[in-house]
Amino acid sequence: MTAVQAERPPVEVAGVLGSGADDPLRAAVVAALATVVDPELDEPITDLGFVRSIDVHARPGGDAPASSSAAVAAVIHLRLPTSFCSPNFAYLMASDAKDAVAALPGIDTVVVELDDHHDSDLINAGLAADAGYRGTFRHEAEQDLEELRLTFKRKAHTAAAERCLTELLRADPSLVEAAVGTVTLADLPAGRHTDALVRRREALGLPSRPNAVVLVDQDGHGYPPDAVPLALRRARSTRISIDGNAHFCRGLLRTRYAGSGTDQTERVDGAEPADHHHLIPIHVKES
Structure with a gap:
């Protein structure tokens, strides 16, 4: 020391x-x-x-x-x-x-x-x-830290793209999943989700111009129409995994350190207030 x-x-x-x-x-x-x-x-x-x-x-x-x-x-x-x-x-x-x-x-x-x-x-x-x-x-040290950073930067970008596209699908019931493969950054509404996506694209060196396609693979390539629904579902699973882990870790920290919730702030997507922690209800079936 x-x-x-x-x-x-x-x-x-x-x-x-x-x-x-x-x-x-x-x-x-x-x-x-x-x-x-x-x-x-x-x-x-x-x-x-x-x-x-x-x-x-x-x-x-x-x-x-x-x-x-x-x-x-x-x-x-x-x-x-x-x-x-x-x-x-x-x-x-x-x-x-x-x-x-x-x-x-x-x-x-x-x-x-x-x-x-x-x-x-x-x-x-x-x-x-x-x-x-x-x-x-x-x-x-089996893996270099820069390789680890790149892996999770890609996951963060995938999750950010899914948030934006899901928001678009919810706002327009007539829009089908197969059609979001042609959605560009210019088609997204202004807001924190779009801003977050642009930042993550820039961190990976992916194009952030207005006509850039939102749903792309790790190399920046888009998907053919028939592959879009599966690509979107995979992106959704990545986003759910990140959000779920964050929610779980916040709760664990509050349990481990009394008062630590004071230092937790609301998530950027508004999903996790620091003073609000719900547990998934457990349903027990009779034998």
Whole structure:
């Protein structure tokens, strides 16, 4: 443990993202963390409640306030819904968090630690040493992180396209599934779903011009009319999987960490308010 970490041990603070809002440097740290996305759930770690604590202060040995241009340390603790969440996802989020905060002007020391995970010690040591993913997990690192990112960027794009097309189908009962294969970005209504789709296309290098077809495969190719319904159903299963996992993980986090729901914000599609958690009813049949 470094001197920075030892000085202020992590504490459980409900509403950690909203506290200290009058400190512009701390607010910048929160904004930087909001750019870090859980690859599997396709949501910012700040929205999911994965940020446990944020501490921005003058480095040990200095007496300058955190808001000044002097040497400043940022110490961030992350938490996950379970102790056995996938280590590669955990490392990716923690590493991205460190990179995002380290890029901020005015902060010269960044410590990111993952709490209460079965690989916390290994991940935290790798982050502290800037060892990288393969340097941290060595022979256990079966897949490169960039390959993992690409896989989940593609899934996020597929889900975003399905949301837009399903919204279009619901708005126009006369539109049949086979016809959505020719729908272009220009045909979509303006709004957050369309904006989200465009961002995900740009992240993959897919065309985002108005006449670009919405329903495409991972290489940007469209589908013939007879293949569109199946392609749309597959896209729907991907979207349901992402949304379902996100809903489940939010609930697990609230169960594991009391008060963590305060740090969860409403999903971008409005489907998951932080203070509202329904369980699927269980029906027991008589023998």
